[in-house]
Amino acid sequence: MGYSAEKLSEEKVFKDPVHRYVHVRDRVIWDLIGTREFQRLRRIKQLGTTYLTFHGAEHSRFNHSLGVYEIIRRIVDDVFRDRAEWDEEERLLSLCAALLHDLGHGPFSHSFEKVFDLDHENFTQEIILGDTEVNKVLSRVHASFPKKVAEVIGKTYKNKLVISLISSQIDADRMDYLQRDAYFTGVSYGHFDMERILRVMRPREDQVVIKQSGMHAVEDYIMSRYQMYWQVYFHPVTRSAEVILTKILHRAKDLYKQSYSFKHDPIHFYSLFEEKVTLEDYLKLDEAIILFYFQMWESEEDTVLSDLCKRFMNRNLFKYVEFDPAKEYKKLSELSSLFMKAGLDPEYYLVVDSSSDLPYDFYRPGEEEERLPIHLLMKNGEIRELSRESEIVDSISGKRRTDHKLYFPDDLLQDDTSKKNIKKQIRALLEI
Known part of the structure; x- marks a missing residue:
């Protein structure tokens, strides 16, 4: 029996708050989970700075990756098994790519x-194809196997059905993160009937x-996604934290170049930087490393870097107002000028x-971000496209919603003796 068909002597099970259990029977999957590159995902949060808004959002890319794998496992082992349109030889490739x-x-x-x-995505492919533990495990299946996995990730693999399982408008990736992110943020928006969706999935070419x-x-799933984006992923407080995080990295990069x-x-x-x-x-980069530097930089002599790091580490975030650029x-131009006069770099x-x-x-066809x-x-x-049959989906199809906010440090705009009048003008313009 080759490595690709090798099963574990006993099934391994991860307990999971979303799927109850994640089942691993294939030796290659178990070995991939144990690699240093995959274990690194434990140290990267699934939702970035969202934990500063929803305190439960501490889950990792590791959790999510196992969840996507489990959904694909259920699809290929239960839903698609013995269906003429599904090539059983693609099973392990689908599991590894997930x-x-x-x-x-x-x-x-x-x-x-x-x-x-x-x-x-480029780094994902580099890890799969490079001199890594992941590559060594995949290469045991077949010398060409890492290339196939990288092609699925890069959406260039010849079997489009395999790609669509992991990357499409109704894929295992989205089905996991909507439910997982809803669970850990404590909101109700991301829940939908995944069991039903899995039961009615059918493979086509x-x-x-x-x-x-x-x-x-499926309507419920799409509306869940819509609600999660606006209530969780684009939450203005989370975006405030992202703004500060981004500015810390920009400041450190600028200082290095100076x-x-x-x-x-x-x-x-x-x-x-280079x-x-x-x-x-x-x-070597993970969130523990980044937060270590942010904590160290709190004591830097550069006041901007020091202040921004303190804000991020202590959750003293920027305030925001609605703004149409x-x-x-x-x-904005007038505010920038006043900020400079107030001693704040806009x-x-x-x-x-x-x-x-x-x-x-x-x-x-031909449009940016073809879907x-x-x-x-x-x-x-x-075969009929969904929005032709669903009035609910038709009502939101092709409609892009955009939201703009203007972020600023409200605490630094409080009146003081030296810049009192300038700060009053800023606050009047900001209508705060």
């Missing part, structure tokens, strides 16, 4: 990526389709942040 899909996330994920112009009888469960002498040398950041990040450098650009202390979401879109639609399998065998 488990490893978030392997390249860095600390505080998306905020971190923006500052240093990184892409976690290019993607999963949903039986017509399951349409209402040859500033740090009291606590940011050795883990050197390759990031834009020469190796895979080994990247794998398209209509209020003159006000680059770090006056920040416009925008959030935007498209809850569901149908396929529009495969969700298809329904009608009783007569016809």
Whole structure:
């Protein structure tokens, strides 16, 4: 029996608050979980700075990755088994890609990526294809197996059905994070009937389709996603924390380029600042490392870096007001000028942040961010795009919602003797 077919002598089980149990029977999956690269995900939060808004949101990318694996395991072992359209040889590839899909996330994920112009999917593929423990485990299946897993992650694998299980508008990734994030944040929005959706999934050549009888469960899933984005993922307090986090990283990078002498040398950041990040450098980064530096930088002589770090570590976040940059650009310019006069650098202390979401879109060839639609399998065998059948989904299809906020340190705008009049003008403009 080859490594790819090797089973554990006894099934391993992880207890899980969302799926109750995560079942592992395949030797390759168990070995992947034990690699240093996968264990690193325990030290990266699934929701970044959200724990500063919802105190329960301390769960990790490790939790989520196991959850996505478990959903895919149920699909390929229970729902798709013995169906003509499903190639059983793709089973292990689907399981490995599900488990490893978030392997390249860095600390505080998306905020971190923006500052240093990184892409976690590229790093995921690098880890899978590079000189890593993960690569050694995957290579035992077959010499070409790591390449196949990387192709699924990169959405270039020849079997589009396998890709759609992990990355589409109704995939295992979203089905896990909506429920998991709802559980740990304590909100009710992210719950939907996953059991029903799994029961009505059917494999087709290019993607999963949903039986017509399951349409209402899918409507519920899409509305859950919509609510989670606006009530949790785009929460203005979380965004305030992200703004400060981003500005800390920008400030440290700027100071490094100015040859500033740090009291606590940011050795883990050197390759990031110099834009020469190796895979080994990247794998040494996790949120414990980042928070260590933030704590050390609280005592830096640079007042901006010190202040921002204290704010983040002690949750003294920026206040916010509604703001439309398209209509209020003159006000922003005026505020920037007043901030400078008040001794506050607007680059770090006056920040416009925008959030935007498209809850569901149908396929529009050639457009940016092409999306495969969700298809329904009608009783007569016809395939129909979801929004053509669902009035609920049709009402939100293609409708992008955007929200803008202006963030600033309210505590530094309180009246004082030296800049009293200027700060009064700022507060009047901000209408606070």
